[in-house]
Amino acid sequence: METIIDIEWVLACYVDDVPENGGVCMKHGHEQIAIYNFSRRGEWYATQNLCPHKQQMSLSRGMIGSAGEACEPKVACPFHKKTFSLLSGECLSGDDYKIKTYPVKVTDGMVYVGVA
Amino acid sequence: MSKPTIIVVGNGMVGYKFCEKLVAKSSAFNIIVFGEEPRRAYDRVHLSEYFAGKSADDLSMSSASWYADHDIQLHLDDPIQEINRANKTIHSLKGVTLGYDYLVLATGSSAFVPDIPGIEKEGVFVYRTIEDLELIKAYAFNAKNGAVMGGGLLGLEAAKALIDLDIKQTHVIEFAPRLMPRQIDAAGSAMLQSKLSALGLNIHLNKSTARIAGDHKIEALQFNDDTLLAVDMLVISAGIRPRDELAKLAGLQVGTRGGIMVNERMQTSDDSIFSIGECALFDDMIYGLVAPGYEMAEVVVAQLIGTDKAFHSFDMSTKLKLIGVDVASFGDAFIAEPACRTIVFEDTHKGVYKRINISNDGKLLLGGILVGDADAYNMLLQTVNNKIALPPNPEDMILGLRGGEQSEGAGVMSLPDDALICSCEAVSKGTICGVVNDGATSLDTIKKCTKAGTGCGGCMPMVKDLLAGTMKANGQYIKNVVCEHFDYSRQELYDLVKINKLKNYDLVLDHFGKGDGCETCKPLVASILSSLWNDLIVKQDTIQDSNDRYLANIQKGGTYSVVPRIPGGEITPEKLITIGQVAQKYGLYTKITGGQRIDLFGAHVSDLPLIWEELIDAGFESGHAYGKALRTVKSCVGSTWCRFGLHDSVSFAIEIEERYKGLRSPHKLKGGVSGCIRECAEAQSKDFGIIATEKGWNLYICGNGGSKPQHAQLLAADIDSKTLIKYLDRFLMFYIKTADPLTRTATWLNKMEGGMSYLKNVIINDSLGIAEQLEEEMQLLVDSFHCEWKEVVNNPALRSRFTHFVNAPGEKDPTVKFEGMREQVKAVW
Known part of the structure; x- marks a missing residue:
């Protein structure tokens, strides 16, 4: 048996709109989604924009980077520097938070975010 | 075979902690929790913070998904009404009937309400x-x-x-x-x-x-x-009254004055029913603190997974801050002469009271009380609990050493391995040192591995000392490395970047680092690059710290504040009017800052370039309030108006502020100039302070306000303006080159070997032979000053970065909300 998950790809912006090794925020209905251009690694990520620690719409303005030997990609909230894995959404600062992550694809200079 | 079912009655702090401890140790149980309150367990210890601005969610012990993530069934707003011990079932208010193998009663306590006529009245x-x-x-x-x-x-x-x-x-x-x-x-x-x-x-x-x-x-x-x-x-x-009504109804033994009777394994009179927390009566005592409740939870978990652990009377030592006043009591606080000897220290001026009770032979500390200053609490408690021999002058423990040096952290390292460091989570010194020996090198890792410091947090200074002490004992070279990505100290990295003439972060990382960087090394390298080359920081916006990223201070709710530079605090009526008009137009809250400037709060990120365009048109420049940089040089009005003033302090403050404005440094920098010894500019509380004398100026350095205030120390007396600026150049540049990240000048000096006399030698006598170089390097930075906001306002590509939604540039963040307060606005969040 094969499970098919319907992903709707929503156009977010042009590649050039997102700063290198930085993020932007996209509006999707009432949701705010943070998109990260991890250009140092040629990777793209997306998460919820809301930092669960103090409920601030802020993650797209955070610094990205890596943690540990495995170089887990992460983002740090600009408010209190809680960090979250861009892969799993788990909080890496020892708290019990988890943020939502979204798939990203880039085609012809356009960035799309997959929403379920 | 199905898993045995545990039903937890009560979802308070202890009930939650029981679940947390059990799922960490075993997945062999089916856990079901019933709570009477409509919300998940929250931190009752810090309840008063709810009024000081914390939300119910902030106080929550766990995230919303925690119970589901661990396969725990949670029934909120549904108290258990009845226990049927014969059939081993419970029945809830909402009509749920479930069978259990084990029952854990964590029903807590209610407030004791005395029977006073009129108690039922409104209010x-x-x-x-x-x-x-x-x-x-x-x-x-x-x-x-x-x-x-x-x-x-x-x-x-x-x-x-x-x-x-x-x-x-x-x-x-x-x-x-x-x-x-x-x-x-x-x-x-x-x-x-x-x-x-x-x-x-x-x-x-x-x-x-x-x-x-x-x-x-x-x-x-x-x-x-x-x-x-x-x-x-x-x-x-x-006072509190244990919630034992359910247990009573089920025929379990309760105390005559309330409380569910338990043995040292926390079993009630029915051995498949446990009771923990404030509802449990052990040895005729109700334990109304959270730490013993957690210990009880641990004991029950041990029984369930088949190990042996018993509850013994618990240390009720406690330290807290009441309305800003430290209060602590530890060990046997009330034992009095002749059963012991007592040393009391009282300072009614500062409001400090300290009492320690020592054994009659003077060898052991038995207990004590601290009011007004409880810094010594952790060490005193450890000394009692571990029966550590007292020093020959035990009064030193509450008075501090008077004269002589004390090596930092040595105290904690001398504790035995079983010394309890974190009493909330029952973590011993041995456990903490163990994870450091296993390779933990950061406080975060220790917190994660041991949970130490995750409760009240009071033990963190000791955990920090243990980390440093253990690493040192292992011969691990504790170099102040920047972070996991750079194996260098800030000073080393500064030199490497300079010698190799590296101009951007990626190059620095490629040459000297590993991995992809992080929120620690990025802003640090950004600061070094600015201090060396003074390039426009927005060119590398994504390595800048939160405030530097948008050249404004991020505030609650996600808006920004704007601070135009007002050198020396001098401003024309025209400029004041402009600030007022801009604030009105963009709906900003205005406040005078401590540094004689005006802060404008509540700006949407997309309004920042518009606001600055208007300010720059009126002749303002960036105030660099967002940067680790020179902020302000405060001044008194000086000899131009003041009848006591010796020199024109305002003109000199303006000259100094104009010289060093925007100077990037390891931490923020503040200065002050006073026109006479009355010191109205409070210059001696600044990183550099200048006070007029009959013969010239006195220059003070390395003062600090903030959490650990420290007066600035005299570097040179009665010097002229030119010499003063020369010394300031040398001092500031030497600080910028050698200080650890985020270290203010006061701390930098405190850590410096040789202290002030060494620093004086470097600055005044040029003992290192670098004075000329320092002056040249400073001149380069002064000459390359630029107003960052002017560059942004005039550059459409940079301006376009200041938007909230990439796909709806004109739209503001709809989650930002304001409410009125004293005819202005404040953020709602």
Whole structure:
């Protein structure tokens, strides 16, 4: 048996709109989604924009980077520097938070975010 | 075979902690939790912070998904009504009937409400749950005078809550002759009382309440001595009563004064039913603190997974901050002569009381009390608990060493391995050192592996010392490396970047680092690059710290604040008008800062370039309030107007501020210039302070306000302006080159070997032969100054970065909300 998950790809912006090794925020209905251009690694990520620690719409303005030997990609909230894995959404600062992550694809200079 | 079912009755702190401890140890159980309150377990210890701005969610012990993530069934708002011990089933209010193999009663306690006539009147509250707090908050809105019945720990917490709710007159009524009778002695209580009175609290001791007067709502308290106190509301905090009604109904043994009787394994009279926390009665005692409750949870978990652990009487030592006053009691606090010898230190001026009780042979510390200053608490507690031999002058333990040097952290390292460091989570020194030996090198890792410091957090300074001490003992070279990505100290990295002429972060990382960087090394390298090359920081915006990223200070709710530079605090009426007009146009909250400038709060990110365009048109420049950079040079009005002024302090402050404006440094920099020794500019509390003398200027350096205030020290006396600027150039550049990240000048000096005499030698006598180089490097930075905001305003590509939504550039963040306050706005979040 094969499970098919319907992903709707929503156009977010042009590649050039997102700063290198930085993020932007996209509006999707009432949701705010943070998109990260991890250009140092040629990777793209997306998460919820809301930092669960103090409920601030802020993650797209955070610094990205890596943690540990495995170089887990992460983002740090600009408010209190809680960090979250861009892969799993788990909080890496020892708290019990988890943020939502979204798939990203880039085609012809356009960035799309997959929403379920 | 199906898993055995455990039903937990009660979802308070202890009930939650039991679940957390059990799922960490075993997945062999099916766990079901019933809670009476409508929300998940929350931190009751910090309940008063709910009034100080924390939300119910902030106080929550776990995330919303935690229970589901661990396959725990959670029934909120559904108290258990009945236990059928014969069939091993429970029945809930909402009609759920379930079977159990084990039952854990963690029903907690309720507020004890004394039987006083009129207690049922409107305006009388208890202080226990978030719901209670919401009721208090709503009622307090129309109340001017409030009283708290009970001068114990919880009562004073409740009084703090009333103060936070802006109740004008807050009274504390205590039946006993002193405050906190269970924790501190009469002298300590008197000291606490005088400190709290000074903070505006009205304390009434030896008062027993006869009647609550008022029509249908409370209007006054009438006491047994026939006096009357008019109040609009009353919060009762006169002790707790264990919630044992369910256990009683089920026929379990309870104490005569309440509480579910348990043995040292926390078993009730039915051995498949446990009880933990404030509802459990062990050895005739109810434990009303959270740490023993957690220990009880640990004991039950041990029984369930088949290991052996027993509960013994628990250390009730405690340290807390009540309305800003430290209070601690530890060990046997009340033992008195002749059973022991007592050393007492009292300073009524500062409001400090310390008492230690030592054994008659002078060898052991038995207990004590601290009021007003409890910094020594951790070490004193460890000394009691581990029976550490006292030094020959035990008074040093409360007075500090007078003269002579003490090596930092040595105290903690001398503790035995089983010394309990974190009492909330019961973590020993051995456990903490163990994870450091296994490779942990950061506090975060230690917190994660051991949970130490995740409760009240009071043990963190000791954990930090243990980390440093253990690493040192292992011969690990504790170099202040930047982070996991750079194996260098800030000073080393500064030199490497300079020698190799590296101009951007990626190059620095490729040459000298590994991985992809992080929120620690990125802003640090950004600061080094600025201090060296003074390039426009927005060219590398994504490595800048939160405030530098958008050249403005990020504030609650996600808006920014704007601070234009006002050198020396001098401003023309025209410029003042412009600031007012801009604030009006963009709906900004305005406030005068401590540095003689005006801060404009509540700017949407997309409005920032528009705001600055108008400010720059009127002749303003960036104030660099967002940067680790020179902020302001404060001045008094000086000889131009003041009849005492010796020199023109304003002109000199402006000259200095213009010279160093925008200078990037390891931490923020502040300066001050006073026109005479009256020191109205408070220059001696700044990183550099200048005071006019008859013959010239005195230059003071390395002062600091903030959490650890420190006066600046005299570097040179009676010097002329030119020499002063030369010395300042050398001093600031030397600091920029050698300080650790985020280290203010005061701390930098404190850590410097040789201290002030060494620094004087470097700056004045050029002992390192680098003075000329330092001056040249500073001149380069002065000459390359640019206003960052001017560059952004005039550059469409940079301007376009200042948007909230990439796919809707004109739209502002709809989650940003304001409400009115004293004719201005404040953020709602």
